[in-house]
Amino acid sequence: MHDRKAGYALLRQCGWLAATPVEFQDEVLKNSSYYSFEKGRWIYRPDDAGDGLWGVVDGGLHVIFTQGVHAPRAGIFASTGFWTGEGSVLAGEERTIGLRTTRETQMVHLPYRAFLAIAARLPEAWRCVGLLTFYHMVGALGLREDLCLRDPEARVIASLCRMLKPHWGGPAITGGFENTPVTIDMSQSELADLCNVSRSLLAGILASLKQQGLIEPGYGSITVLNPTQLERRLTDVT
DSSP states (O other): OOOHHHHHHHHTTSHHHHTSOHHHHHHHHHTOEEEEEOTTOEEEOTTOOOOSEEEEEESOEEEEEOSSTTOSEEEEEEOTTOEEOHHHHHTOOOOSSEEEESSSEEEEEEOHHHHHHHHHHOTHHHHHHHHHHHHHHHHHHHHHHHHTOSSHHHHHHHHHHHHTSSSSSSOOOOSSOTTOOEEEOOOHHHHHHHHTOOHHHHHHHHHHHHHTTSEEEETTEEEESOHHHHHHHHHHHO
16 A cells, blocks of 8 residues: 555646646645545445546556446456546546456546546646546457457457556556566456356466466466567467
C-alpha cells in the first residue's frame, strides 16, 4: 500500500491520467479523495447513480459487465492506472458496470461537481475525458477480437495478456516492467466464463502453461511469471 504522495506519483506514470496534460493531472489529484478499501468491497454497482471518476492506485478490481445476455458477470481484472466513470460525466447516466475489490485496494475519486469546476477553468478537461472513452473503446474492441479467436488456448492467453496491462489502451509505465510477475485476481471458473471454454478444458490449458514456466495458478488467482514470454506464446498459437 502507498501513502497519498506515492500513490499520486504512481498515477502520473501509468494509465489514462499519465496521457493528459500536467496541469490537468494536478487539478484532478488536488480535487480527488483518497480511499482504502478491504477485499470484497463494492465501489459501486450496476445501475447506481453516477458521480464522477474513480482510479485505481494499488490493489485490484473486478469490472462487472452488464451488457451481455447473462449479465452481470465478472468481465476483467483491473489494477494500477485503471480509471472509469466517464459515462456519468459525459452522459449523466447511471453506472453501466460495477466495480468490486479483489484485494485490499487504494483508489481515488473525483466527484462530478469537482470535475465540472476543473472544466470551467480548463476546457481541455473535456478532451481528456473523451480520451478515456477512446481508450475504453479500443480495449473493448480488442477484447472482442480476443474472444473471436477460434483456438481456445489462444483465447485464454490473449485474455490473460490483456489483463496484464494497468489500463485499457493508455501508455504503460516506462522501463523495466516487461518481465515482472503479475497476479491476476480471477478464479478458473471466472476465467473459463470470460474465455467461453469449459472448466475442464481451461484446467488443461493452464496446466500446460504452468509446465512451460509461464504461469502459476493459485486459489482464486493466476500469476503470470513472465509477461513477455506469455505474449510470445500467443504469437506461436495464432
